[in-house]
Amino acid sequence: MHKCKIAVYDRDTETLKFLKDFFKDRKEYSASFFRDVSGLQEGLSSNSRCAVIAGTNNGCLGETAPLAAGFPVVAMVEKDLTRGLSQVMRHNLEFYLMAPFHKDDLDYKLKVLRNRQNFSEGICSKVKDLEAIVELAYLMSSTLDPREVLDFMVKRISSTLEVNRCFIIGLTHGEKRYAQVVSTFEAPELKEFRLDLKKYPEIRRAHRIGRPVIVKDARKDPLMKPVSGLMKALDIKAIMVVPIVYRDEVIGSLFLRTTRNSRPFTEREKKFCQEIARAAVNPLYNAFLFEKLVKEKTRLERLSITDYLTGAYNIRYLYHRLEDEFQRARRYGSPLSCIMFDLDHFKKINDSYGHKAGDMVLREFAHIVKRQVRKTDVFARYGGEEFVLLLTHTPVNGALTEADRLRDLIRTHRYRALDEKSGVTVSMGISTYPDARVAEADGLITLADDALFKAKNRGRDQIILA
Numbered sequence: 001m002h003k004c005k006i007a008v009y010d011r012d013t014e015t016l017k018f019l020k021d022f023f024k025d026r027k028e029y030s031a032s033f034f035r036d037v038s039g040l041q042e043g044l045s046s047n048s049r050c051a052v053i054a055g056t057n058n059g060c061l062g063e064t065a066p067l068a069a070g071f072p073v074v075a076m077v078e079k080d081l082t083r084g085l086s087q088v089m090r091h092n093l094e095f096y097l098m099a100p101f102h103k104d105d106l107d108y109k110l111k112v113l114r115n116r117q118n119f120s121e122g123i124c125s126k127v128k129d130l131e132a133i134v135e136l137a138y139l140m141s142s143t144l145d146p147r148e149v150l151d152f153m154v155k156r157i158s159s160t161l162e163v164n165r166c167f168i169i170g171l172t173h174g175e176k177r178y179a180q181v182v183s184t185f186e187a188p189e190l191k192e193f194r195l196d197l198k199k200y201p202e203i204r205r206a207h208r209i210g211r212p213v214i215v216k217d218a219r220k221d222p223l224m225k226p227v228s229g230l231m232k233a234l235d236i237k238a239i240m241v242v243p244i245v246y247r248d249e250v251i252g253s254l255f256l257r258t259t260r261n262s263r264p265f266t267e268r269e270k271k272f273c274q275e276i277a278r279a280a281v282n283p284l285y286n287a288f289l290f291e292k293l294v295k296e297k298t299r300l301e302r303l304s305i306t307d308y309l310t311g312a313y314n315i316r317y318l319y320h321r322l323e324d325e326f327q328r329a330r331r332y333g334s335p336l337s338c339i340m341f342d343l344d345h346f347k348k349i350n351d352s353y354g355h356k357a358g359d360m361v362l363r364e365f366a367h368i369v370k371r372q373v374r375k376t377d378v379f380a381r382y383g384g385e386e387f388v389l390l391l392t393h394t395p396v397n398g399a400l401t402e403a404d405r406l407r408d409l410i411r412t413h414r415y416r417a418l419d420e421k422s423g424v425t426v427s428m429g430i431s432t433y434p435d436a437r438v439a440e441a442d443g444l445i446t447l448a449d450d451a452l453f454k455a456k457n458r459g460r461d462q463i464i465l466a
Helices: 013-024 037-045 057-064 081-090 103-124 127-141 146-160 201-209 222-233 267-304 315-332 346-353 355-372 396-412 441-457
Strands: 004-009 029-034 051-055 073-077 095-098 165-170 178-184 194-196 213-215 239-246 249-257 336-343 378-383 386-392 426-433 463-465
Touching: 004 013, 004 037, 004 057, 004 103, 013 029, 013 103, 029 037, 037 057, 051 057, 057 073, 057 081, 073 081, 073 103, 081 095, 081 315, 095 103, 103 267, 146 165, 146 178, 146 267, 165 267, 178 249, 201 213, 201 222, 201 239, 201 249, 213 222, 239 267, 249 267, 315 336, 315 378, 315 386, 315 426, 315 441, 336 346, 336 355, 336 396, 336 441, 346 355, 355 378, 355 386, 355 396, 386 396, 386 441, 396 426, 396 463, 426 441, 441 463
Parallel strands: 004 029, 004 051, 051 073, 073 095, 426 463
Antiparallel strands: 165 178, 165 249, 178 194, 213 239, 239 249, 336 386, 336 426, 378 386
16 A cells, blocks of 8 residues: 655654654554754655645744645644744645644545545546647647537537437446436437436447447347337437447447438448547547546535534635635725634533534534525634634624624524533624724734633623624
8 A cells, every 4th residue: 555655843742742643553654753954854855755744833834834845734733823823824834733633633634635646646647648639629629628529529420421319428437327418419408318228228239349339220120129119109210329438448429310211321421430439539538537627626625625623614715715805895895794703611511521522512513603604704713612704795783683693593502412401602702894993804803803802701602892
């Protein structure tokens, strides 16, 4: 098994103990620990590391950043969280953990990192195929969209041969029962239609033998006997199926039909379709690859902006949206409110019920708030048991009403990890722009944080306006 090599640069005793304990039982990683920058530099010079883990304490992260260009860096935010997060933002890091550290958190982030690297390596291996596809697409239709290439192909076949139906169908890997219409010229409403191959013995045979199958008369051919009743009801004379084969695997086929009064397919038409099928191999494969890329890209983008535990946005995305929304509010003179939450006595929950129960409470709390907020609002985990909600186009009265409503929902909810008599309350601080004290975007967070501090000092389970 290929191990992921990790370079660890940290001088914090507690963090080192956590990391050594983490890597001790994980065979998929090979971790090397460095206590000075020269050792780290030598360790990275081999260019065989998968990732670097560096602490924010004692200047380790600052020393690591210029050396780790080209390596993903995971920051361990230790002790002074505000200063540590500032370093994370300054170095534009995507992966970080905040004390107290949890093994599941680090394991999750390293898995995301490894999946991303594996995905990138897989894409690189397809570059040569994609270059050939681009050339083919340019020559045939001057487009980079593989589906446009396939549409051009069926259009060309339909204009050259006398057929009433021409499809390009695709098979997903390992699928034998169903096929999907990828491209069609005469019946665009059938695009993406799913074919049940039990009703198409001619397609099943072509896919099984990997060679063209021609049915001269669909009503009399023994191959079509299982669907003879269907053939009698349809106006079909001849059928031709030409498999599309990529590296010895059938990934789809050309499927052509003629009407009852038409002549059978000729040998010349068969060879013409075989040539088209050969030309369709890379565009069809690329169409599947493109869909896979889009889905994977969407998944990775979602992971990069989401807190792994609660499903809320992470602090990185919060600050990105805060800047955008603040500039929009300042430009158009619209109000922008910020609510900062802190779960009251959360340490007591962890101490009494355990950290696993505490994590369940955080997830339920986040789920309650996410269900209530608008799509235009931004709900993010700020750190630990602190969360932030940005309310766009919302003045102070609206923010206060929303905070009061959320506080009641949170207070009355019964959390599965706690006993029936135990509940959760939150303290909230609210700030709203425009405000003379808010000159920059992060000033809104600062004011809300100050108000939250007052709410906690006044007995908790309160809402304080900045």
